[in-house]
Amino acid sequence: MVGIGGFFGSVARYGVKLLTDKFLPDGFPYATLIVNLLGCFIIGLLFGMVGNKQIGNNTWLVFATGFCGAFTTFSTFALENNVLAADGQSNSAIVYTVISLVVGLLLCRLGMGLVR
Numbered sequence: 848m849v850g851i852g853g854f855f856g857s858v859a860r861y862g863v864k865l866l867t868d869k870f871l872p873d874g875f876p877y878a879t880l881i882v883n884l885l886g887c888f889i890i891g892l893l894f895g896m897v898g899n900k901q902i903g904n905n906t907w908l909v910f911a912t913g914f915c916g917a918f919t920t921f922s923t924f925a926l927e928n929n930v931l932a933a934d935g936q937s938n939s940a941i942v943y944t945v946i947s948l949v950v951g952l953l954l955c956r957l958g959m960g961l962v963r
Contacts, residue, residue, distance in 0.1 A: 860917065893910055
């Protein structure tokens with residue numbers, strides 16, 4: 848179940864990367880920011896659905912553990928922040944971190960709240 852979700856999550860992650868490379872300027876990790884924010888929202892939504900008994904354990908395994916686990920990339924987030932800082936782009940690193948954490952937490956809460 849986890850592997851099935853992971854397959855689709857990793858393919859979706861790569862698709863977002865291809866799209867951002869095509870349509871957004873270089874120099875900022877847009878793809879990682881987008882997938883992390885979307886992943887926060889999706890896992891919050893799923894968490895709310897589990898709490899309301901709208902989905903079961905297998906669905907959680909496919910979508911939260913598998914899909915979200917492969918789709919989101921906080922390890923890449925950490926690396927990219929270090930690279931930005933090492934390249935003298937400390938302001939971008941700070942903006943990237945604040946947006947990822949604050950908006951990600953808010954979107955997770957929104958996802959949780961939408962199923963109540």
